[in-house]
Amino acid sequence: MMTQQARLARISAEFQAIYGTPPSAIVRAPGRVDLMGSHTDYNMGFVMTMPIDRDTWLAVRPRDDREVHLRSHNLAGHSQFSLHEIKHDPQVEWSNYVRGVARFMPNESLVGFDGLIDSTVPFGSGLSSSAALEMATVAAFLHLGDLSMDPVQMAIIGQRAENEFVGVKTGILDQYSSALGQTGCALQLDCRHLTSEPIPIDRSLAVVICNTNFKRQLVGSEYDDRRAQCLEGVYILRQHDPTIEALRDVTVAQFAEFSAEMPPIIAKRCRFIIEENQRVQQLADALAANDQHTLWQLFADSYNGARDLFEISVPAMDAMIAAMRSAPGSVAARQTGAGFGGCMVALVEQERVAEFSAYVAQTYRATTQIEPEIYAVSASAGAGLLQ
Ligand code: ADP
Numbered sequence: 001m002m003t004q005q006a007r008l009a010r011i012s013a014e015f016q017a018i019y020g021t022p023p024s025a026i027v028r029a030p031g032r033v034d035l036m037g038s039h040t041d042y043n044m045g046f047v048m049t050m051p052i053d054r055d056t057w058l059a060v061r062p063r064d065d066r067e068v069h070l071r072s073h074n075l076a077g078h079s080q081f082s083l084h085e086i087k088h089d090p091q092v093e094w095s096n097y098v099r100g101v102a103r104f105m106p107n108e109s110l111v112g113f114d115g116l117i118d119s120t121v122p123f124g125s126g127l128s129s130s131a132a133l134e135m136a137t138v139a140a141f142l143h144l145g146d147l148s149m150d151p152v153q154m155a156i157i158g159q160r161a162e163n164e165f166v167g168v169k170t171g172i173l174d175q176y177s178s179a180l181g182q183t184g185c186a187l188q189l190d191c192r193h194l195t196s197e198p199i200p201i202d203r204s205l206a207v208v209i210c211n212t213n214f215k216r217q218l219v220g221s222e223y224d225d226r227r228a229q230c231l232e233g234v235y236i237l238r239q240h241d242p243t244i245e246a247l248r249d250v251t252v253a254q255f256a257e258f259s260a261e262m263p264p265i266i267a268k269r270c271r272f273i274i275e276e277n278q279r280v281q282q283l284a285d286a287l288a289a290n291d292q293h294t295l296w297q298l299f300a301d302s303y304n305g306a307r308d309l310f311e312i313s314v315p316a317m318d319a320m321i322a323a324m325r326s327a328p329g330s331v332a333a334r335q336t337g338a339g340f341g342g343c344m345v346a347l348v349e350q351e352r353v354a355e356f357s358a359y360v361a362q363t364y365r366a367t368t369q370i371e372p373e374i375y376a377v378s379a380s381a382g383a384g385l386l387q
């Protein structure tokens with residue numbers, strides 16, 4: 001990957017070429033990888049997430065006409081709009097993430113800007129490039145307006161932009177971890193109470209992304225199906241215990257008692273979520289203690305459940321997990337993001353990352369004929385001015 005210095009030179013030169021002046025500031029927001037907690041967010045549960053040093057930069061210069069002019073280094077097209085009247089752009093679709101944020105920011109004090117986006121987060125692969133763009137946009141408006149905002153509020157604006165303006169149904173997890181990141185730490189998020197706890201990761205462990213480069217298909221409709229199935233499970237369980245509002249409220253023991261009454265497919269989905277939620281809480285202790293036996297087991301159970309119970313795996317993910325599990329230096333391996341392709345994540349002994357990466361790439365390529373991308377990431381700070 002490019003050094004920060006080189007990237008800074010690139011975005012400044014590109015900005016100058018487009019707008020004729022250098023940017024006055026650069027804000028950034030990280031992508032994120034979940035280390036545990038697939039699909040637990042909309043079940044009001046827990047997620048172990050890590051904001052990463054793959055991030056989205058937004059170079060800006062304020063304008064005095066309350067207009068926003070936008071370009072992206074990563075995608076074609078340019079888009080401009082007035083803060084007085086924020087409409088959906090059917091042509092340059094990526095601009096809607098920025099427009100949506102502008103729409104839901106407290107509007108009176110907003111300053112318009114010339115902006116250039118530059119991201120190292122892969123799109124549509126489970127590392128939350130959309131949330132990084134939204135949080136960078138919030139950070140830009142805050143910086144230009146000399147405002148400050150609680151990270152939870154920032155995340156809520158991003159989620160509204162995505163749900164209500166762009167029109168993609170998502171939980172708040174992605175935005176929340178991008179807004180809240182802390183250097184060197186994973187975050188255990190409570191998606192009901194919107195609280196978080198920093199969890200240190202032992203220095204001997206590297207977090208390695210293994211991108212299957214298998215393009216996700218049907219992920220939207222499968223995602224909606226899973227959400228509906230989880231809700232159906234809640235509906236059945238509530239008849240026994242009306243205090244249950246989400247799968248987060250169901251204990252493993254309660255589930256064992258009542259699961260026989262559920263249609264088998266609903267029972268499988270619910271079991272995965274209830275167990276996955278428990279794994280998030282167990283992971284916090286295992287990470288802090290560097291308990292490698294437990295780390296291996298928790299990650300393995302998570303992948304096996306995602307494959308057999310929640311059914312969000314595809315053959316490319318099975319090929320990747322086999323390579324990750326048998327690679328030198330491998331401590332733990334699982335899926336990340338919504339599933340159906342995209343990225344996976346491993347914990348790897350720090351000194352053996354190069355060996356691990358070469359082995360995984362070669363083994364995965366031999367089975368699938370797809371070229372993967374394997375790289376270590378580190379835990380990075382949340383959205384704000386580039387330091
Ligand atoms: P992800 O899992 O990466 O969040 P999404 O489908 O939610 O996948 O969001 C990806 C979309 O976000 C892109 O197709 C694009 O519209 C927008 N986006 C993300 N990063 C950028 C960027 N750097 N420049 C322009 N658009 C971006």
Ligand code: MG
Pocket residue numbers: 128129130131174
């Ligand atoms: Mg997204």
